[in-house]
Amino acid sequence: MVKLDHAKKNYSGFSLDCSLETNPGMITGLIGKNGSGKSTTFKAMLGLIALDGGSVDVFGKPVSELDSKDKQRIGVAFADSGFSNYLTMKDIWAILKSTYVDFDEKFFQDKCRQFEIPMKKKLQEFSTGMKARVKVLTALCHNADLLILDEPTVGLDVIARDEVLDLIREYMENHEQCSIMISSHISSDLENLCDDLYMIHDGRVILHEDTDVLLSDYAVIKVSETDYETLDKQYLIKTKKEPFGYCCLTDQKKFYLENYPKIAIQSGTIDDLIIMMNGGELR
Structure with a gap:
């Protein structure tokens, strides 16, 4: 559905060199700390920035060659953008209806009621949670084949977050053949939603793995300095020196x-992965 092959973009103090792929029928997560390149990657996918190298293909063609029909197949929700705060939902409804050939009025109406x-209040009067619902709803209301959702649950309470995730x-x-690319700072959102995950750090993908x-x-393995010396290190991905000894990340939990059997081993989470991959040392 989307394929980035060493998509490069250079800014002062930051450069992107990203390769990743999304497939039909899958929800793919993009994780990484602030400033790692998530939003820049999404902009590259949409052709919103001019690349300095590499390529981006969407629907099997270069993103620069997408025509109006192709763009109708894409739904987008960015954390830092949206409709003017002076518009009402009635205004937005009219805009969406005139913009998208496949705008689903019934879906839009049903979800607004749910x-x-x-419909008549301006967006500036909406709560943060309500605005987030609107962003996701406008991305989903025209039967898009590709959804790109940048931090759709940022700033939401638990109830509002669950509602947005349920909608997705x-x-x-x-x-079923749709492809969704989503980023989030909340690890539980991605663990329960995504089929696979890409981790990006300093503009480079440093890990890709199925969520399961x-x-x-x-x-995550935690050992004393003495135990670390005798530990078989062939399956350690990252190690981090701690006051008690060492904290290690492995993708072979069963082996250890x-x-x-006597060392401390805890199942990995996305938070563990982010912390270790960004702060540990490569073995």
Whole structure:
């Protein structure tokens, strides 16, 4: 659906060199700390920035060659952009209807009622949670084949976040060949939603893994300096010196559970992965 092959973009103090791919029927997560290149990657996918090298293909063609029909197939929600705060939902409805050939009025109306979104109030009167619902809803309302969602749950409370995530899950269930690319700072969102994950750091993808594999096979090992010396290090991805000894990341949890039953081993989470991959040393 989308393929980035060493897509390069250079700024003062930052450079992107990213390769990744999304596939039909899958939700792919993009994780990394602030400033790692997530938003720049999304902009590259959409052709919003001119590349300094590499390529971006969408629907099997260069992103620069997408025509109006191709762009109708894409739904986007950015954390730092949206409609003017002076517009009402009635105004937005009219804009979407005139913009998208496949605008689903019934879906839009039903979801506005479900989320109790007022039609005549201006967006500036909406809460943060309500604005987030609107952003995602406008991305989903025209039966897009590709969704790019940048931090769709940022700043939301637990209830509002669950509502947005349920909306995304429901959309995927009804559009089985759709491809969704999503970023989030909240690890539980991605663990429960995504099929696979890319981690980006300083503009480079440093890890790609199926979410199920990450949660089942990855682990954090904590050992004293003495135990670390005798530890088989062939399956360690990253190590980090700690006051108590060493903290290590592995993708072979079973090996260490079977061969080192007395050491502390805890299943890996996305938060663990981000911390270790950004702060540990490569083995």
